Amino acid sequence: MADDDAQTRPVPYRGGGFSARPMRSVGVLTFAALVAVWELGSRYGYISNLVLPAPSEVIEAFRDLWVSGTLWEHLGASLYRLVTGWSLGTIAGIAVGFAIGLFRPVRASAGPLVAAIFPIPKIALLPLFIIWFGIGEASKVGLILFGTFFPTVIATYGGVDNVDRTLVRMGQSFGLSRWEIARKILFPGALPAILSGMRITAAIAIILIVAAELIAAQRGIGAYIQMAGSLFATDQLIAGVLVLSALGLTVSALIGALELWLLRWRA
Amino acid sequence: MADDDAQTRPVPYRGGGFSARPMRSVGVLTFAALVAVWELGSRYGYISNLVLPAPSEVIEAFRDLWVSGTLWEHLGASLYRLVTGWSLGTIAGIAVGFAIGLFRPVRASAGPLVAAIFPIPKIALLPLFIIWFGIGEASKVGLILFGTFFPTVIATYGGVDNVDRTLVRMGQSFGLSRWEIARKILFPGALPAILSGMRITAAIAIILIVAAELIAAQRGIGAYIQMAGSLFATDQLIAGVLVLSALGLTVSALIGALELWLLRWRA
Amino acid sequence: MQLKLSGVGKSYGGLPVLSDISLDIASGEILCLVGPSGCGKSTLLRMIGGLELPDEGEILQVGAPPEGSLNPLTFIFQDFALLPWRSVAGNVSLALESHRAISRAERAAIIADVLSRTKLGDFANAWPKQLSGGMKQRVAIARALAVRPAVFLMDEPLSALDAQTRDILMDDLIELWSRERFTAVYVTHNLQEAVRLGHRIAILSRRPGKIRRIIGIDTPIGARTHQDPELLAIQEELWGLMREEAEAADKELTHG
Amino acid sequence: MQLKLSGVGKSYGGLPVLSDISLDIASGEILCLVGPSGCGKSTLLRMIGGLELPDEGEILQVGAPPEGSLNPLTFIFQDFALLPWRSVAGNVSLALESHRAISRAERAAIIADVLSRTKLGDFANAWPKQLSGGMKQRVAIARALAVRPAVFLMDEPLSALDAQTRDILMDDLIELWSRERFTAVYVTHNLQEAVRLGHRIAILSRRPGKIRRIIGIDTPIGARTHQDPELLAIQEELWGLMREEAEAADKELTHG
Amino acid sequence: AEAVKIGVLSLTSHSAAFIAKEKGYFEEQDLDAELVTFQAAGPMAVAIASGDIDFGVTAISGALINLAEKGAVKVIGGALTEEKGVDGQKILVSNAAYEDGVTTPADLKGRSFGITGTGSSFHYMISQIAEKEGYSVADVDLKALQKVPAIIGALKSGQIDAWSIVPHIAKGLDGSGGAKIIGDVADYIDGYQVTTIFTSTRNVEENRELVERFLAAYSKGIAEFNATMVDKTEGEEAQEATTQLIHKYVYTDRPYEKAAGPIKAGAMRLQPNGRLNIASVEHQLNWFKSEGLVDEAIELDTLVDTSFVETQ
Ligand SMILES: Nc1ncnc2c1ncn2[C@@H]1O[C@H](COP(=O)(O)OP(=O)(O)OP(=O)(O)O)[C@@H](O)[C@H]1O
Ligand SMILES: Nc1ncnc2c1ncn2[C@@H]1O[C@H](COP(=O)(O)OP(=O)(O)OP(=O)(O)O)[C@@H](O)[C@H]1O
Ligand SMILES: [Mg+2]
Ligand SMILES: [Mg+2]
16 A cells, blocks of 8 residues: 555656747847847947948938838839739739630640749749840839749649549539539639739749849839949848838738638638 | 330439549640741741740750850859758758747747748849848859748748647657657658758749849859840840759759658658 | 449449449439448449449439439538538539529528528528538538439448437438438448448449349338347348458558 | 546636546556547546646556556557658657667567557558558557557547448457456547447536546456447447437537 | 959950059069959949959949948049040930931930949939930939940840940941940040049058059059050050950950950040049039939048049
8 A cells, every 4th residue: 555655646747848839929029139239239330331231220211212202103113013914914824724724625735835934933034025025114014924924824723623523523413514613613612722822923023023123124112122232222222122021021911811801711 | 114214314424524634745746836836937037036036046056055065154153053052041941940840939039030031032132142242152152042041941840830749749648758759750740841842942042043143143044144135145045044944843853853752651 | 213223334444443233223212332442332323423434334214303303313422522612501502503493582492491401500601611520411411402302322421420420410311211211322331320221231342343242121211220139130240241351451552 | 557537627728628527447447438529538538648737636647557568658549640751660669769778679579569469560661651541540559559558548549440440440459458458548439339348438528528427337348249238228328318419519610 | 472353344444454464564563463354333342342352443333432431442543534535435326216316415305325223324424414415314214224235235226215335335336337426425524534443441541552552553554555555656566466465355255356446446545643533533422412322421531542643
């Protein structure tokens, strides 16, 4: 009995840990601390402003952009190119992607073509676009259109291919026509893939706008960044980069909201 | 009975279709036909070679590159930058990604930082890199390093987070130490995500090398393309773009082979 | 309406999956199909439902489908096959929308009727993701009822559910049959289900699936109980017939 | 080694999941836990195995674990929890590698032994992806046997398998117990399993899970048959106790 | 010998460096000189700041001034100068624009004009032209094309209307029918100090002696270039010899027979002894300030160290 008592103990705990739950407040704090250290480092000369402007200088540069109204000019120019190129590329991409997903002959002929052109880094085509479409808006919009088209095609037909085939078979078993199956089963089923394709193409479009505006653009966030770079104005440069990131985050948030709403049926 | 016979018929067929099986030969044929039409169009003057060179001209330009040996010079320069930047970025990214995945304090502090910097289009930072690292190799390698680092971090800790938690719990239930769980369960479990991250970063690296070489390089495929572009030499331009695509496809095939081998356990 | 299979065979890429299947399924009868994994039960059901064509033999429907039947051969799938982007009512509606003859109001009436018959009245607007497995399969049953089928083709309809839910749904199915006397081909791995629900039980052999035996059960479906020794004896007999093959099927390596 | 639970309770984020669970599990006894979905069976098992800490009460192990036991409390999971990147032998090896005292040769001998005891001798080098569900669970059992546990903690070990495979593995488990007389806590939804395998069956109520009833079965495990009327009666009784709650649990909407 | 890196462009106006290198004038000063070729002037200032090179010769750019402000570089002398009456930079228009009636610099209002980048010398030139002609640079559609070859391509294909460039390129384009010359930059800018010699602030402050030695060698190159190529006082043979020397760096992609003409034509006077037209530099600095491209507060001495060469 004494022996038994000695051997009686709670089962040893060996679980816990490996959790992915974030600690949000610490993140914000780290961030704030980092910016503070950076600012102080710049103020007291530990960080040369040749290498990195102080946060306050970046804010100042941004304020200038804002107050002078050039921010809107640059943003407007970039947005025009982005929206036009991206919308056209996305619409065309979804149409072609669906054609590939639905019709075997289209898949057989257009599929490999798309697969072959897709991996070309679009940015390398910039000089070609300038030759084809000149140095005006057309080449910039065209580059973005081209850059968004192929990933959209691939996301769309990948989405169609990945729609659970039992759902298709279910549709057939209830006597639905091909067109009804395409509309009521394949399209909504491919929507998540199309939307996540949009997320990617939005990021691609922002990268391409920067590249496109390196050449022959007076207005545009990319042009502003390039100008700041060639003038060695790191404060303006970083301000411009931050504007771009904000643009990227906004677009991604918009697509996120769209997803949340359109895909509210998702588990 | 007669009535019954009249009503006896095979059940109507309503299945089939919606198959995603490819028709490979048709693809190759389409491709060949397209190139032939393009070549003939160019030969007989329907396609101006100012706009699009004939395939034969592109091949000729490529032959020049090959024979003169400049192909290897350009490729060598680009590859050096790619391999150095990509390897360093990937190694650092995996290390940091694992630290984030394993240690909550690291996740709390480094996680949001990574999340904040990730969406910045790296290409916009090019002028900054030139300012920081000069116009030599360092800025180009640095840009690629920077561009591959963040997606790798995110892929890695995403991979760690997505390892089935029952496997972790299984490890704990057999009394494995944290380090054993990290090494034997989390690492192999995150490997698929890391490898598919590599696919993406390889594509990003190729895009960034083009951007970096557009600005300040004498050697490199990107520089060659840019030079061809500013000289309106569309044949060389397309030859250069094709070299890049081939590079992209090769890298993707290599990673594919690596995946096939390392992940042969996958269903 | 009856079904008549004679000498049906099927191969996939040279691999024979089913051979020489002949069966008659009478109106109002529930035929259970049991057999080891991979023996071609699902394939046979798909062929009966017209989703696949037999390579040999023929599958005939004898007699006209009952009047008002919108989809004489109607499937119920193991994984429910609900459209996740449609509500419960929307999923039932899908099966009706393609029939132009049914007006909006009629459609709504049918939906309300089948949902109430499957005890889903309160869930018409729920998304599938909100439902438990048992509820999802009820929606699939409601959808099937909506098109007034002559024959139900059920492919392991309960096997994705946990044991208790399975029991509950089994009772519901029995109740439904007692009311509606539908015809059904019911594929299952679960011999307990087979002996509770089948008028006849056809046992298939391993691939290529052939009919090894057909056992009839005389006890009326409504009168069968868990403890009925006769049923338990038949279940044991079936298990004796299948055990060896099931064990062998279980030990097969997949993907080489 | 015995287990003694007294007044165990657990909440997740304010939501009480289990309350006031007191149980004694004797050496060599199989205790089955049944109860509706979400009543906290898995949580209770995790607490017994030391993977989670109770908020209230305590879980004690009484007496020393048997000599040579590498991992006194060993789990067998519903989804097998095999590492897909390790072969069958590698998965068993995982449980042994952390024990420095065991040499390479000893380890190989243990692996060979447990694989042969679970009829897996021929599959030592197969990947998990190549195995059927039944085989996978055999590997998990082999892995558990390798560490010579004092108590098996099994969370619906058969519920991911099809009916026939379930039957086969159930027989194997019974055979195993007859030889090794292990102690076990066995969570299941399947009352048939419970009455075939349990010395005692504890029925939990809906969330927050409490013990509603504990039923003991005297028939020796080795002597139980499918048709045993006594067992069938107990099964009916259990079903009577649980049916209503199971139905209610099934109808709950998840995610609001 | 002390190793120094000198940034150059493949232009005839950088010949002083080529001559000094080839003729061993750097070695005479105990300098082990390496010439680093750039595609555009902009990065050269950055390269000084980042320590990639020690000396550079380019136009005064926004980057140069901003770097000077940050204490990284300093202008120490002058090189190319525009003078009325001496063949200098030309204003070019595309054939299409010419036919469309752009025949004098006054017509450039509302037209597109090629520049390498904001704050480049081309930007300065068009601003001065616009001012003298009575319109504003804002009335001109500036196209930043990064590199000279890109501007040439755009001008030839009529994608931009106008540009200004050193005489031999201008004449080459005019001669081959690729574009039309419609004026001289010298008519718009007095004593334009086109290019300057600059180095890092650290060299100026800590290694004056090195800077002086560099300037001595460079000046010798300037003197020889002016004598053989501009004033031609040494005879044809000497001109030919120097042309051959320059061809090692300029127009290397063409055979000598085709390169000799443009090289000779492109020879413009370099300031003897690196003399610096400080008035022009100040004018340029003020323009950058007025355009908002650099900080208002920058003083001339921040940009220039006048202690090395004669100023005017
Ligand atoms: N579309 C198909 N293409 C090729 N092979 C197929 C196809 N469908 C089924 N098979 C093969 O035919 C065989 C029988 O498949 P089927 O799904 O009919 O078996 P089953 O009896 O329903 O098995 P289970 O009990 O596991 O559901 C299997 O070997 C399967 O791999
Ligand atoms: N880690 C956790 N965090 C929060 N809630 C949890 C956690 N684990 C379980 N729960 C909740 O506790 C309750 C009981 O869960 P548990 O898995 O123990 O039930 P169960 O009886 O095993 O159910 P089932 O029969 O469906 O397996 C559920 O409501 C579940 O949502
Ligand atoms: Mg099946
Ligand atoms: Mg559970």
